[in-house]
Each structure stands twice: as C-alpha cells, then as structure tokens.
Amino acid sequence: MKRRHCAAAALTVVCALAVLSAPVQAWAAPAPIPSATPSPAPKSLPEVRAEIDLLYRKAEAATDAYNLAEKQVTKQTAELDDLGRAIDEGRQKIARLKNQAGAQAREQYRNGGLPPGTQLVLSSDPRLFLDGLNQLRQSQQATDSVLADLTRAQADLELYTEDAQVNWDKLEAGRVEQARAKKEINARIDEAEKLEARLEKEERTRLLELEKQAQAAAQSSWLSSGALKDINREASPSGKAAVKFALAQIGKPYVWGAEGPGSYDCSGLTSQAWAAAKRPIPRTSQEQWAQLTHIAVGDMRPGDLIIYHSDATHVGMYIGDGMVVHAPRPGRNVTLAGAGSMEILGVVRPDA
Template sequence: MPALASHRKPRTRLRTTPAVGLTTAALASVTLLSTQSATAAPAKPAPTIEEVQKKVDDLFRQAGTETQKYNAAKAASAKQRAEVDALLQAAAERAEKLNETRRELGHYAAAQYRDGAIAPTATFFLADDPQSYFDQDQLMARMTSRQQKVVADFRTQQNEAATKRAEATKSLETLTASQAELRTSKQQVQEKLSEARTLLSKLTAEEKKRLAELERKKEAEAKRKADELARQQAAAAKEKADRAAKEKTPDQSSGTGTGSSTDTGSGSDSGYASQAEKVLAFARAQIGKPYVWGATGPSSYDCSGLTQAAWKAAGVSLPRTTWDQVEVGTRVATADLQPGDLVFFYDDISHVGIYKGDGMMIHAPKPGANVREESIYYMPIYGSVRPA
C-alpha cells in the first residue's frame, strides 16, 4: 500500500480567491487615485507683487474708512456723555426742589395737626399727588394763597422732574448705541490692519524688494504730476500778476489810472494767507510723528486729527472727521489750490491732507508711516476745500 501511494501525481495548488480580490482592490484604488489626481483643480497661483500691493493699499484705505467711523462714533459718544451728565444733574436738581417743596407742604400739615385739623387737609399736603385733591372746593377754602402756590409749584416740579428723567433715560440709550458703534468700528480697523500686515509678512526678501521698487515708481509718478501742477500754478500766478501790474499802470494818454479796483478782495486773500502760514507752521512741526488711528496729537495723529489740530492753531475749529471737514468752507478746484487748503482723497472721502504748495501736501498717511510731505497725486483726489 505505501508503494502504490508514492506513484500518485501531486495535486496542483491553485491561487486562492482572496489573493485575487486583494489585487483587484489595489488596482482599483490606484486607478481611482489616478483619476482623482487628474481631475483635481490646479493649485491657485500665488498673487503677483502688483496684486499684493493693490490689496494692501485697499486694506489700508478700508482701515482709513473705519477710522473715520470710529472718530465719528467717539465724538458722538463724548457729546452724548456730556448731555447725559447734564440731564442727570438737572434731574437731580429738580428732585431736590421737589423734596424741598414736599418738606414745606409737610410743615403746613404739621401746623394743621397742631391746630387739630389733620384731616383731610393734612392728607392733601402729604399725598404723593396733591393735585388730585386740588379741585376740592371745601379744601381750597381752607388754604392760604401761599399754600396754593406751594401746591402749584409742587405739581410743576413733579412734571419737570419726570420729563428730565425721561430725557436722561433716552440719552443714556443713545449713548449705549454710540459706544457699541465705537467698539464695532475699532474692531473693524484692527481686522483690516491685521490682514494687511499678514499679507506683507508672507513676502520673501526678494518680493519685498520688488514691492519697494513699485512704491518708488508710484511716488515718482505722483511727484511728476505735482511738478506739472506747480508749473501750471506758477504760470497762472505770473499771468495774474502781469495783468494786475498792467491795470495799475497809468494811461499815458489821459493821465489817469485804472488800478484802484484791483485791490478788491486783497484783504481777504491776505487774511487767509496769514492763517495758512500758521496752519503749515504747525503741520511742519509734526513731521516725523507717527500715524496712529484715532489720534489727535500731540505725539501722534491720524489724517483728520492732524488737519483739525493744524487749523486749530490758526484759530479755526474743524469737525473731527473727513466727512464733516469736507463740508466746511469753500470748494476749490485742484488747479486753484492755495497753501492751507484741505485736499480729500478716495470716493469715500476717507483721507485728507494739508496743501503746502507746488502740488505737495503734509499729511498723516497710514499705520506704520509718519507725518510727511507727499504729492497730492499719490492717491486719487476727491476734492478740496478752503476752510476759512
């Protein structure tokens, strides 16, 4: 039996099904991954330096807009706080008068008590609302004219005190809303500035160098436009001076002159020039101080804080925000700008500078920069005003 068993053909072993299944699954996975890789969206290209510059500039502009909102809310909050304090003080004073009148009524009631006539007259004097008893003829007959006046005063003071309390309550609600807006604007400024700083922090050294070169080109173009405006203004001034000189020259044929009328308005121009000198002297003294949003000096400024402080030095009170400052004074064309005029920028009027002549201005530019002289063409001009 063992000999016969040794001549049997060995059984061929086949691959098991699980092995085939694993191979198929692996192939399917590879195929799926390959398909996904082929159809996946390409990675978004990194922004160019020009795009970064535009984005950063836009973020700073937006921060400037939010700064003006912050300034407006801060001014409104301060004004409202003063009104609330005044109303609370007035309410307290009226409450004290009311208490004095109540004490006087109490004295009358005590006197009646001593005279044995506590009811109903004493009840009238001590009631929270004596007016409810006022029309009772039998009671009025017992009252002197002095007592009647005290009761009338009491009623008037009650109404005044209630009115002042209502006004104070409403004013407090408005103050709360202003303070909430103040916090929101502050947060918006911080978010815009943080986003801009993040963009800049991601640039390589080479990219930062390229960005600086773009800034130099932008400044050079703005300066070229400023020089052109300076030439145009100089030519216009010379033409005006020549015309004035000709009008003042006596007519040789008649022996008379016609120049007296040319002095009209010169006093006004001289007065404005004198104010402008003070404005620019103050502004120049601030050059090099840092821009800080919401700041009004003396160690730092935002754009409208600087213009407000500079014109205050010349005796002119300007409102706090660019949006209000643009409404003060007389509108002037860019070609007609004079030193001291205010130049506003962007469609949302979120920036302002002080014109110093020759197409240049002094302004507090943006976070990270100091008060400096710069071409008015560095930013898109909205319009200009002469404050005084």
C-alpha cells in the same frame, strides 16, 4: 432509484459546466484619484501693492467710523452727566417744595384744623377780619405757587429721566459701533501686514519703489493737467498757523484714532492743526468734507484740506508748492507728499 441518482448527477455536471463556460464579468479598474487643485500663480508685485493699498483703505474707512463713534460717545457721556445733575437738582427741589407744603399743612393744624376761610368768617373783630382777609389771599397765593412749582418740578424730572434713557441708548449704540470699527481696523491692518511679511526683503524694497513711482507719476500728471492754477498762493494768518503746526509733526507715527501729541491718524493731524490755529473743525475726514466750505482745486491755498478717495476717507493739508503734509497709513510716519499723488475728491477751507 439508481436511474434517479444518475439523472441528478448528470444535472449537477451540466450546471457546473454552464457556470464554468459563462463569460467572466469584467470589473473596471478604480478611477485615478484626481490630483489636488493646482496652486494659483503667485501675484505680481503690482497686484500685491494694489491689494495692500485696498486693505489699508478699508482700515482707514473703519478708522473714520471709529472716530465718529468715539465723538458721539464723548458727547452722549457729557449730556448724561448734565442730565444726571439736573435730575439730582430736580429731586432736591421737589423735596424742598414738599417740605414747604407740609409746613403749611402743619400751620393749618395748629390753627385748630379749620380752613383759613372758616376761621375768617368766625372772627367777630372787623379789623381782624380785614387783616385775615389779606392774609388769606397771601396764604392762598403761596399755596398755589408751591403746588404749581411742585407740578413743574415733577414734570421736569420726568422729562430729564426720559432724556437720560434716550442718551443712554445712544451711548450704548456708539460703544457697539466703536467695538465693531475697532475689530474691522485691526483685521484689515493684520491682513495687510501678513501679506507684506510674506514678501522677501528685496520684494519689500521693490514694493516701496513701485509705490513711490506710482505716486510720482500721478503727481506729474496732475501738475501737467493744469488743475492747480497757482501753486504758491498766500495763506491766511490762521492757515499759516495750521501749516506750521502740521509741519512740526513730521516724523511722528500714524496710529489710528490718535490726535497727538505723539502720533496721529490723517484727520487727527488736520483737526489738531486747525485747533492750534484757534479754528476748531470736525474730527473726521468725512465730516470735514461734509461740513466745511468747498473750494475749487485750482483756487486752493496753504492750510486748505484736500480730501481723498470717493468715500472721503483720507485727508491731507495743502502747504503750497503742490505738496501736502499728511499721516499716510499704519506703519508710516507723518510726511510730505505730492498733492496729486492720490485720488482727489475735493478741497475744503476751514476758515472760509
């Protein structure tokens, strides 16, 4: 027994020595926490200017979409009003025809409930027979006419009702597009204004100088290219009236969707100027580009409209001497600018 205790004790000591003599496991030190992503280098003023210009371009494109949707809503509303009146008149006509048919039925009842043909056969007087035959023909024609009118009136009413539903669906689609475009416009303008607001006063001044320099350089390059053959062509009488109206709006603020008299967007200014010249034109710059007669840039005269950018989202009115009057963008007023200071898509003539 004593020998077994000694053996156990010895085994315990050996195990303890083995543990103590085992190499200690090395634990790695925690990896250092990576530092935050370094802030991007601040943008240069030319980069900021390009970004702001792009945002306002997007807002202007959305403005064209808004103006077009507004035009469609106005059109569909007017058509719905017309259809509503037609439906009301159709219902009144059907009511009158039903009353007329009812009167004929009551007349037959008062005659003993016999059909007119039967009454005619029972007549013993030849003269009455002949008179009755004539009346029968007239009565039958009147009945047929009433029934035909009633059938047409009911068919017209059904058609008006179907058209009203189609126009209502279009109206709702237009309102949805208006809301979407309005949201897009406000988002882009808000983003551009916040970007400008982060600049120091001196930077904003310098930004404006850069914009003017870029426009002047583009205008100089355009004029020297010989793109415009004659900068002072004679305007048509309508063109003179349109130019006079547009120049009178200088200093009024740009407001998207506005058509005057206190503020304008770019196409609101040109469309109202030509309306004042008694030549109504489409409302948006994209419609003006699509629907008005295209003129070579070198042949343009005062009153013609210059459409800008590849998506036709800006328009100005040529006034001669290589200049346009236009409503530039939110935060700016109607002003004069070099006709070639922006990217020209083409020229249209409202009174071609």
